[in-house]
Amino acid sequence: MSAPKIDGERLWRSLMDMAQHGATPKGGVCRLTLTDIDKAGRDTFVEWCRNEGMTVRVDKVGNIFARRDGRDPAAKPVVTGSHLDSQPTGGKFDGVYGVLAGLEVVRSLNEQNITTDAPIEVAVWTNEEGSRFSPAMMGSGVFGQAFTLDEILDKRDTDGKRLGDELERIGYAGDLDPTGHEMSAYFEAHIEQGPILEAAELPIGVVTHAQGQRWHEITVTGMESHAGPTPMAVRKDALVGAAKIIQRVNEIGHAFQPGACATVGYIESMPNSRNVIPGRVFLTTDLRHPDDETLTAMDRDLKTFCETLAEEASLTIDVKDFWYFPPTPFDEKLVALVGQGAEIHGLPSQKIVSGAGHDAVYVSRRVPTAMIFTPCEGGVSHNEIENATPEDLEAGCNVLLHAMLEAAGWRREGHNL
Amino acid sequence: MSAPKIDGERLWRSLMDMAQHGATPKGGVCRLTLTDIDKAGRDTFVEWCRNEGMTVRVDKVGNIFARRDGRDPAAKPVVTGSHLDSQPTGGKFDGVYGVLAGLEVVRSLNEQNITTDAPIEVAVWTNEEGSRFSPAMMGSGVFGQAFTLDEILDKRDTDGKRLGDELERIGYAGDLDPTGHEMSAYFEAHIEQGPILEAAELPIGVVTHAQGQRWHEITVTGMESHAGPTPMAVRKDALVGAAKIIQRVNEIGHAFQPGACATVGYIESMPNSRNVIPGRVFLTTDLRHPDDETLTAMDRDLKTFCETLAEEASLTIDVKDFWYFPPTPFDEKLVALVGQGAEIHGLPSQKIVSGAGHDAVYVSRRVPTAMIFTPCEGGVSHNEIENATPEDLEAGCNVLLHAMLEAAGWRREGHNL
Numbered sequence: 093m094s095a096p097k098i099d100g101e102r103l104w105r106s107l108m109d110m111a112q113h114g115a116t117p118k119g120g121v122c123r124l125t126l127t128d129i130d131k132a133g134r135d136t137f138v139e140w141c142r143n144e145g146m147t148v149r150v151d152k153v154g155n156i157f158a159r160r161d162g163r164d165p166a167a168k169p170v171v172t173g174s175h176l177d178s179q180p181t182g183g184k185f186d187g188v189y190g191v192l193a194g195l196e197v198v199r200s201l202n203e204q205n206i207t208t209d210a211p212i213e214v215a216v217w218t219n220e221e222g223s224r225f226s227p228a229m230m231g232s233g234v235f236g237q238a239f240t241l242d243e244i245l246d247k248r249d250t251d252g253k254r255l256g257d258e259l260e261r262i263g264y265a266g267d268l269d270p271t272g273h274e275m276s277a278y279f280e281a282h283i284e285q286g287p288i289l290e291a292a293e294l295p296i297g298v299v300t301h302a303q304g305q306r307w308h309e310i311t312v313t314g315m316e317s318h319a320g321p322t323p324m325a326v327r328k329d330a331l332v333g334a335a336k337i338i339q340r341v342n343e344i345g346h347a348f349q350p351g352a353c354a355t356v357g358y359i360e361s362m363p364n365s366r367n368v369i370p371g372r373v374f375l376t377t378d379l380r381h382p383d384d385e386t387l388t389a390m391d392r393d394l395k396t397f398c399e400t401l402a403e404e405a406s407l408t409i410d411v412k413d414f415w416y417f418p419p420t421p422f423d424e425k426l427v428a429l430v431g432q433g434a435e436i437h438g439l440p441s442q443k444i445v446s447g448a449g450h451d452a453v454y455v456s457r458r459v460p461t462a463m464i465f466t467p468c469e470g471g472v473s474h475n476e477i478e479n480a481t482p483e484d485l486e487a488g489c490n491v492l493l494h495a496m497l498e499a500a501g502w503r504r505e506g507h508n509l
Numbered sequence: 510m511s512a513p514k515i516d517g518e519r520l521w522r523s524l525m526d527m528a529q530h531g532a533t534p535k536g537g538v539c540r541l542t543l544t545d546i547d548k549a550g551r552d553t554f555v556e557w558c559r560n561e562g563m564t565v566r567v568d569k570v571g572n573i574f575a576r577r578d579g580r581d582p583a584a585k586p587v588v589t590g591s592h593l594d595s596q597p598t599g600g601k602f603d604g605v606y607g608v609l610a611g612l613e614v615v616r617s618l619n620e621q622n623i624t625t626d627a628p629i630e631v632a633v634w635t636n637e638e639g640s641r642f643s644p645a646m647m648g649s650g651v652f653g654q655a656f657t658l659d660e661i662l663d664k665r666d667t668d669g670k671r672l673g674d675e676l677e678r679i680g681y682a683g684d685l686d687p688t689g690h691e692m693s694a695y696f697e698a699h700i701e702q703g704p705i706l707e708a709a710e711l712p713i714g715v716v717t718h719a720q721g722q723r724w725h726e727i728t729v730t731g732m733e734s735h736a737g738p739t740p741m742a743v744r745k746d747a748l749v750g751a752a753k754i755i756q757r758v759n760e761i762g763h764a765f766q767p768g769a770c771a772t773v774g775y776i777e778s779m780p781n782s783r784n785v786i787p788g789r790v791f792l793t794t795d796l797r798h799p800d801d802e803t804l805t806a807m808d809r810d811l812k813t814f815c816e817t818l819a820e821e822a823s824l825t826i827d828v829k830d831f832w833y834f835p836p837t838p839f840d841e842k843l844v845a846l847v848g849q850g851a852e853i854h855g856l857p858s859q860k861i862v863s864g865a866g867h868d869a870v871y872v873s874r875r876v877p878t879a880m881i882f883t884p885c886e887g888g889v890s891h892n893e894i895e896n897a898t899p900e901d902l903e904a905g906c907n908v909l910l911h912a913m914l915e916a917a918g919w920r921r922e923g924h925n926l
Binding site for chain 2: 179180181186221222223226228284285286287288303305307315316317318319320321322323324326329331332334335336338339342345346349352353354355356357358359360361362363364365366367368369370371376378380446447448449471472473474475
């Protein structure tokens with residue numbers, strides 16, 4: 093008999109429907125975590141799950157787990173999922189695809205009368221993007237014990253609103269202990285958010301591990317003064333210092349190829365007035381590399397540069413380590429199931445390293461984990477023009493279905509297999 | 510008989526009292542134009558003027574003219590003044606000194622029973638700083654016909670509030686035609702906002718002319734994308750492009766010495782998220798030079814650099830001319846009166862060029878004008894630590910008194926001169 097398959101059209105329709113929550117004029121999505129729009133997206137997902145007969149539970153950090161029971165009530169669930177929140181100018185697929193691919197797996201199982209030994213669960217992790225509340229991957233991070241529940245609930249957005257209060261407000265402060273939830277395996281399907289699969293014309297990336305990341309917060313302090321009568325020679329222009337750091341970060345990215353990424357994504361200059369020499373600039377850096385030693389070397393390069401610059405330019409430069417996680421290898425057996433799924437469905441694939449952080453990275457600290465990548469147009473993500481083809485998304489979901497069924501144990505009811 | 514003198518202590522007390530409106534914890538002032546705090550400062554000034562028997566009129570752009578009548582009702586007034594608004598983190602002297610020095614002149618004339626032929630007026634110009642509403646020097650600019658009244662009333666702050674509405678709200682939308690007000694001479698006393706007088710240990714700068722200025726608005730457009738999986742080689746990072754422009758602007762300032770100033774004071778990066786490659790950056794530049802040809806060369810250098818950078822980095826860079834005014838020579842006769850005032854009061858002085866824009870620059874388009882500079886500590890201005898000594902401020906005000914009396918014609922009543 094042939095391998096079970098999902099319904100690619102139904103998956104696509106769900107993605108388009110979900111994209112209505114926070115739709116932007118340019119065709120993207122703005123669904124910042126724990127906003128009214130995020131609530132609406134969560135409510136839609138929960139409704140869809142209940143329509144499939146699933147049981148929905150929410151933990152104390154707002155992670156949602158929708159469960160389809162298995163035959164063995166004692167078995168730990170095989171889980172898949174991702175996130176529903178987006179960047180301020182995000183796309184329709186980043187995160188959402190992993191969640192709705194999980195739902196599509198369940199819909200297909202129901203439709204095809206397939207039962208599993210272990211339960212199947214679809215997870216929605218709170219605040220993966222880290223745009224409104226920093227850092228990113230909060231919900232999975234609490235599950236993976238990278239953060240404590242209390243520290244996360246106390247995080248505030250730039251308006252001073254507390255994460256815990258916002259969870260209560262939108263009705264997603266559940267009572268489940270976020271670290272008490274057990275799983276036997278975790279899979280996550282996600283668009284690649286990079287150009288590698290598209291360039292290679294492959295629908296499936298078998299993700300072997302995730303890049304390490306080091307994030308910094310840098311404050312450059314000079315001396316604010318009037319832009320007219322302050323001679324160039326006596327200036328302490330914090331923005332000129334910041335500009336040199338931005339360029340150096342970019343140079344570091346180019347210098348540590350292959351594999352390095354280095355970005356300044358956030359900058360704030362004070363007092364930010366046209367005719368005042370900036371006195372203070374705050375900026376953030378994001379360094380990534382699949383090799384931990386190289387990542388350390390990148391970090392060292394940045395810090396040495398800032399020390400030298402501070403002396404030369406008479407600026408004070410404070411470099412704070414904000415976030416670190418080491419390169420993460422995924423579970424060999426589950427990675428093999430993903431590769432097998434591609435083979436069985438006749439889908440060309442290659443092994444790939446995840447450049448982005450994903451909920452799977454934190455989940456993998458406690459549960460055997462693997463990821464499936466599918467191409468996205470031009471490799472573009474975190475952008476309203478983010479795009480992917482229905483065919484590629486269907487392919488990734490079929491691979492997910494295979495991997496989850498193999499991990500959970502399964503049979504078609506009413507058939508001799 | 511000796512030359513009339515002002516009361517330095519009284520001037521200092523007025524400065525300290527005015528600094529209470531918008532006082533910051535660091536000893537500075539935040540009195541953004543047309544806010545409630547600006548209204549409070551204006552109200553105090555008007556009250557002080559009325560206590561001196563002056564007549565107060567307000568024009569349609571909110572400029573205040575407080576008048577002390579002369580003996581000749583047909584004579585055009587000799588005017589002095591400056592502004593009461595401040596930068597977001599401004600000091601106690603920038604602008605305020607010129608206004609309260611004018612008031613101190615009137616107080617001294619009243620006290621010493623001195624009458625003038627022409628009326629004496631003290632002017633407060635609306636929104637000199639240009640922080641809340643851009644561009645700067647709006648009130649004097651409308652007077653000087655650099656801007657029309659209607660275009661200025663329609664300007665909006667970053668919250669979308671309209672200048673004309675804010676004028677109404679705080680009760681300073683007067684009925685005087687801003688371009689109809691006639692003057693025979695205009696003087697402005699101001700702290701230098703640069704380090705030259707302090708370094709030369711001179712209390713008085715006789716300002717001969719003002720630097721030319723060219724301001725630009727630059728928008729760098731690249732491609733926003735995920736900071737993790739987007740390889741360095743394919744990025745179009747708008748902030749890296751902006752960083753190169755910031756450095757070039759700084760280099761232009763150093764290259765066109767002596768006399769050049771070049772600053773990027775404002776920057777805004779979009780979407781400004783830690784893990785997104787910036788897709789668009791908006792920044793402003795401020796180029797200044799006392800020589801118009803050199804200023805043009807600086808402008809050309811910047812534009813050529815941006816063109817080349819756009820091509821090399823595959824970015825779109827739009828450079829908009831935002832504001833230009835040529836180097837402005839002041840009126841020779843009035844400048845000579847200022848030099849004479851310093852001499853008569855035994856105050857060492859030097860000729861100096863104004864690096865900053867001042868209301869006097871626009872006023873000089875329609876009225877013979879001169880300026881008096883006094884030192885400020887470390888040359889620092891547009892900063893909460895801006896400072897000046899009571900002695901220097903007293904010296905500048907005595908020079909102002911002399912120049913205004915000579916321009917207006919005067920006598921002590923009840924004395925044989």
